[in-house]
Amino acid sequence: MEPVTRNYYVGIDGGGTKCKARLENAQGELLGEGLSGPCNPAQSAETAFASIIEATTLALEAASLPATKMSDLNVCMGLAGVNVARYRETAQRWIFPFKHTHITTDLHIACLGAHAGQDGAIIITGTGSSALASVGENLSSIGGHGFPLGDKAGGAWLGLRALQYTLEALDALVPTSRLVKDMCEALGTDEPQxxxxxxxxxxxSDFGKFAPIVVKCANDNEPVSLSIVNEGKQYLTGVISQLEKLGAKRISMIGGISSQWAKWLPDNIQQRLQPAKCSPEFGAISLVKHLVKES
Amino acid sequence: MEPVTRNYYVGIDGGGTKCKARLENAQGELLGEGLSGPCNPAQSAETAFASIIEATTLALEAASLPATKMSDLNVCMGLAGVNVARYRETAQRWIFPFKHTHITTDLHIACLGAHAGQDGAIIITGTGSSALASVGENLSSIGGHGFPLGDKAGGAWLGLRALQYTLEALDALVPTSRLVKDMCEALGTDEPQxxxxxxxxxxxSDFGKFAPIVVKCANDNEPVSLSIVNEGKQYLTGVISQLEKLGAKRISMIGGISSQWAKWLPDNIQQRLQPAKCSPEFGAISLVKHLVKES
Incomplete structure (x- = not known):
């Protein structure tokens, strides 16, 4: 009976606001899940580490397994922020109570999940934006430069652009518009200072709160928000072409505003996108199973 | 003799990195100057207050006047950050040891200085950017929205745009160029992460450090930096037109990169700009003399 109890697999999706853990057995059956708080080592390493332990503990509890099983877990975690070398190094110095630990980016496990462990590419458009192609042994990322430097087509970028236009309009440098009116209503003031x-x-995340206003205005064909959206469309179209050049045959787009972008993109671009098959946590488990088999 | 000793005037220019004080007598003779550290209440109220006291003390020392003369000073200070209500309120709660204290924005005293206390408008393009028209009793500001929301045509904005383009080029989303090469050289790496x-x-201020690279490339007709500069030129042209609409007959442009912008602007726009006559500290003194006379 021993091999069955020994082989537990945990996939962890660690993002800026929450950390999700999925616990499976060797047969791929879901045993339990756990949800905890922020998990981005670039924001707070201590909080991220604690969130990983908490989500894992909760998943064990949900599976009615004792905490002592911690040392039997084969864990793969995809974390925000570890694309940057010094935060990756921070995470790699952590000492975990697991049998096997593998650390990669949140983008990587999302990509593996979207294509059920196979080759493909992922674009995430939530508050931020980033993309990754995973083809054979090669991982190639696009974007993920952070805000305000990058994150084009993310919610924060939409909100920033709308607020910039609003302030220029209130300075009488550009024509006013419904977007300006709606933004001022949301802000509760039209006084620039x-x-x-x-x-x-x-x-x-604060800039991101204005994204729904831009989305609504653009869907009503308001010209200012349409021009912001057009810039985002051009960027995403470029990202999709580049992911294809990197050899990705299957491309998925996930994240809070991805379905909206998918609708805005022209038909010929929409057709190049495929739905994500599985979750990032599933992607993490498929990676750790592969690595444990190899070792 | 009493009126002579009693009437001392101090003009203070408080900015994000330094605080300058100018001490004059009623006859407009310079008695002493003082220079101290950061003076932006939006960044640190305590530091700003201490910088004002230090610069004033140094100006008294330079004039060989005792510190007890502090209570004879008529002071006007133009401070960064006090365009925002809550920082203006913070500054207005300070208790100064002066005879008379007036607080306004750094932009206001720069405008008064540039036009020797008369009506006119000022555009500041340094790390940030902002503008003000002072016509009759009306003060109308343009920009000054802070970074990254505003500050278009400022040094930080030039640097941010160059870094954004560089990262998109390294992601193979836009063509590479000399600007990209020069930016990577300055960064010491061409690895996006x-x-x-x-x-x-x-x-x-860190983004602003890349501004000289954009300036150099644009002056060598490098196309990417030229397109960034063109956006800035369009913005500044709009600001100049709006200042004229607000009734400003005399417009000056000051700040670290203002002479460069002046060269880039088309001749017909350049001709609408006039050199600044006096310093911001002089502008502050002209304001406090006017206010003391009125009271």
């Missing part, structure tokens, strides 16, 4: 006072310490 | 690692916590 009051808006600056509100937005002075905005994080990307 | 290494660049992201470096720039993750950049402040506006």
């Amino acid at each position: 009051a808006i600056v006072g509100k937005s002075l310490h905005y994080k990307s | 290494a660049i992201v690692g470096k720039s993750l916590h950049y402040k506006s």
Whole structure:
């Protein structure tokens, strides 16, 4: 009976706001899941480590397994922030109580999940934006440069662009529009210095809160938001072409505003996108199973 | 003799990196100057207050006047950050040891200085960008929205745009160019994730350090930097037209990269700009003399 109890697999999806763990046995049956808090080592290494342990503990509990089984787990975690060398190194110095630990990016496990462990590419458009092609042994990332430097076509970028236009319109440098009116309504003021006072310490998630306004205006053919959306479409079209050049035959787009972007893209581009087959946690498990088999 | 000793005037220019004080007598003779550190209440109220006291003390010392004369000073200070209501309120709660204290924005005293206390408008293009028209009793500001929301045509904006293009080029989404080569040389790497690692916590001043590269490339007719510069030129042309609409007959442009922008602007726009007559500290003194006379 021993091999059955020994082979537990955990896939962890660690993002900026939450950490999800999925526990399976060797037969691929779901035993339990766990959900905890923020898990981005670039934001807080201590919090990220604690979130990983917590989500894993909760998954064991949900599977009615004792915490002592921790040392039997083969774990793969995909974490935000570890695309940057110094945060990857931080995560690699952590000492985990698991049997086997593999650390990669959240983008990598999302890509593996979307294509059920096979080759393919992923584009994530949520608050931020990034893309990855996984073809054979090669991983090639596009974007993921962070806000405000990158994240084009992400929610924070949409919100930033709308707020920039709004302030220029209130300065009478560009024509006013419905987008400006809707933004001022959401802000509760049309006084530029009051808006600056509100937005002075905005994080990307704060800018992202205005994305639904841009989406609504663009869907009503409001010209300013359409021009912002067009820039995003051009960027995503370029990303899709580049992922294809990197050899990706199957491309999926996931994240909070991905279905909206998919609708905005022209038909010939939409047709080049495929739905994601499985979750990032599933992708993480498929990777660790592969690695454990090889070792 | 009493009126002579009583009437001392101090003009203070408080910016993000330094604070300058100019001490004059009623006859407009320069008695002493003082220079201290950062003076932006939006960044640190305590530091800003201390910088104001230090620069004033140094100006008194330079004039061989005792510190007890502090209570004879009529002071006007133009501070960065106080365009935002809550920082203006912070500054207005400070208790100064002066006879008379007036607080306004750095932009306001720069405008008064540039036109020797008369009506006119000012555009500042340094690390950031902002503009103000002072016509009769009306003050109308344009820009000053902070980075990354605003500051178009400022040094940080030039640097951000160059870094954004560089990363998109390294992702093979846009053509490479000399600007990309020069940026990578300055960064010491052409590896996107290494660049992201470096720039993750950049402040506006860090982005501003790349501005000279954009300037050099644009002056050599490099197409990518020219297109960035063209967007800035269009913005500044719009600002100049709007300042004229607000009634400003005399417009000056000051700040670290203003002379460069002046060269880039077309002749017919250049001709609408006039050199600044005096310093911001002089502008502050002209304002406080006017206010003291009125009271």
